[in-house]
Amino acid sequence: MVGIGPGSASDMTPRARKAIECAEIVVGYDTYLDLIQDLLSGKATIGTGMMQEIDRCQAAVEQAMDGKQVAVISSGDPGVYGMAGLVLELVSKYPATVQPKVNVIPGISAVSAAAAILGAPLMHDFAVISLSDLLTPWEVIEKRIEMAAAGDFVIAIYNPKSIRRTSQIETVREITLKHRGADTPVGIVHHASRTREHMALSTLENFTNEHIDMFSLVIIGNSQTYIADGKMVTPRGYRL
Amino acid sequence: MVGIGPGSASDMTPRARKAIECAEIVVGYDTYLDLIQDLLSGKATIGTGMMQEIDRCQAAVEQAMDGKQVAVISSGDPGVYGMAGLVLELVSKYPATVQPKVNVIPGISAVSAAAAILGAPLMHDFAVISLSDLLTPWEVIEKRIEMAAAGDFVIAIYNPKSIRRTSQIETVREITLKHRGADTPVGIVHHASRTREHMALSTLENFTNEHIDMFSLVIIGNSQTYIADGKMVTPRGYRL
Numbered sequence: 491m492v493g494i495g496p497g498s499a500s501d502m503t504p505r506a507r508k509a510i511e512c513a514e515i516v517v518g519y520d521t522y523l524d525l526i527q528d529l530l531s532g533k534a535t536i537g538t539g540m541m542q543e544i545d546r547c548q549a550a551v552e553q554a555m556d557g558k559q560v561a562v563i564s565s566g567d568p569g570v571y572g573m574a575g576l577v578l579e580l581v582s583k584y585p586a587t588v589q590p591k592v593n594v595i596p597g598i599s600a601v602s603a604a605a606a607i608l609g610a611p612l613m614h615d616f617a618v619i620s621l622s623d624l625l626t627p628w629e630v631i632e633k634r635i636e637m638a639a640a641g642d643f644v645i646a647i648y649n650p651k652s653i654r655r656t657s658q659i660e661t662v663r664e665i666t667l668k669h670r671g672a673d674t675p676v677g678i679v680h681h682a683s684r685t686r687e688h689m690a691l692s693t694l695e696n697f698t699n700e701h702i703d704m705f706s707l708v709i710i711g712n713s714q715t716y717i718a719d720g721k722m723v724t725p726r727g728y729r730l
Numbered sequence: 731m732v733g734i735g736p737g738s739a740s741d742m743t744p745r746a747r748k749a750i751e752c753a754e755i756v757v758g759y760d761t762y763l764d765l766i767q768d769l770l771s772g773k774a775t776i777g778t779g780m781m782q783e784i785d786r787c788q789a790a791v792e793q794a795m796d797g798k799q800v801a802v803i804s805s806g807d808p809g810v811y812g813m814a815g816l817v818l819e820l821v822s823k824y825p826a827t828v829q830p831k832v833n834v835i836p837g838i839s840a841v842s843a844a845a846a847i848l849g850a851p852l853m854h855d856f857a858v859i860s861l862s863d864l865l866t867p868w869e870v871i872e873k874r875i876e877m878a879a880a881g882d883f884v885i886a887i888y889n890p891k892s893i894r895r896t897s898q899i900e901t902v903r904e905i906t907l908k909h910r911g912a913d914t915p916v917g918i919v920h921h922a923s924r925t926r927e928h929m930a931l932s933t934l935e936n937f938t939n940e941h942i943d944m945f946s947l948v949i950i951g952n953s954q955t956y957i958a959d960g961k962m963v964t965p966r967g968y969r970l
Contacts, residue, residue, distance in 0.1 A: 495743065
């Protein structure tokens with residue numbers, strides 16, 4: 491399980507690069523395989539075209555059980571909404587004696603990459619929430635937003651919006667507005683560390699007017715977060 | 731602001747390495763300077779011996795304003811309880827015309843490194859909380875623990891315990907036990923990706939009997955987290 495980081499080769503760790511170089515088979519979304527194309531020559535790949543998420547990871551597990559060195563890649567960190575869990579779940583269905591050895595190699599997560607572009611919004615306690623309700627009941631997600639807002643956590647949101655799913659981010663705005671000021675800073679980052687990288691700074695009142703899609707990462711400040719000189723900063727509490 | 735990752739050179743990104751190589755002055759805790767000693771020859775360093783956190787970062791800012799290339803290093807990710815915020819806070823005290831340019835280069839965070847060693851505990855929504863009450867009132871921290879526990883977040887804990895501060899982790903245990911089962915898995919990682927790396931798996935009932943110190947990172951599972959074949963896994967919700 492290899493985290494390739496947010497996109498640029500300069501954000502991929504040597505450990506991750508080596509794991510891909512040593513692999514005979516590389517498995518992942520076509521978009522992510524494209525990002526590491528220069529590492530793939532002479533290797534078999536299993537991409538999006540061939541099968542869906544579960545089937546693809548199952549194929550990876552079976553190849554590994556056949557003795558192959560397999561790298562399953564995730565963008566960002568495979569341990570944060572990535573493929574690490576699915577592969578471990580699939581592996582654990584087999585008797586321990588035949589299970590392949592699984593190593594998780596962390597990558598720079600999307601939330602770390604987005605925070606770095608915005609400034610330093612994660613200097614204090616934060617909650618990471620995905621708004622995707624494909625695999626999680628919406629009530630669970632909504633409860634978490636409520637708790638994170640009430641606890642004055644900085645809130646980082648994965649999968650904020652898709653073509654089909656547009657109302658959830660408005661609900662986040664409404665819930666959070668009950669707990670913090672309308673001028674609380676909100677940062678939105680697209681395609682961190684890729685060629686189309688883009689960031690916007692807004693407020694809790696207005697941020698849903700910005701362009702947000704499935705490639706966006708949204709970070710809502712806590713009650714102390716401020717913007718200075720175009721950077722979003724959550725103070726740690728030093729007396730300066 | 732450079733994140734050197736959890737410790738091993740193989741977990742430091744090429745972007746971070748290059749920033750240190752290009753710097754004339756490298757600033758950071760002595761322990762972290764030691765971790766990157768092979769990159770420091772011919773460079774000036776400002777370490778722990780010379781001054782405290784704020785003074786050290788202030789010195790870094792002043793050197794940068796003098797036109798020097800300065801790398802302020804943090805272990806893990808400088809954007810997660812690291813030095814990125816403090817430096818931006820100090821820089822913003824100067825008029826925009828004289829401010830040095832600050833880039834935050836993310837690193838593999840301690841929580842990502844710990845999660846990878848434990849398996850895949852962060853596959854679902856999680857909260858990151860520091861128990862250090864040096865800069866944050868304990869009531870704020872306690873409220874966040876309560877909210878994170880009630881929201882069924884996976885909870886990652888930085889600074890769980892120090893010589894002076896031992897009762898807080900017991901309070902975390904008590905609060906979380908009100909919301910989830912006594913057999914909820916808890917993982918404890920020390921010195922991720924360094925030579926003394928160590929991990930332990932326990933339960934919410936018993937984890938405070940394990941060795942925990944200021945170098946530990948503690949991850950408490952959510953209500954769905956399980957341990958299989960020695961790995962801690964929080965399921966994403968796939969029907970397998």
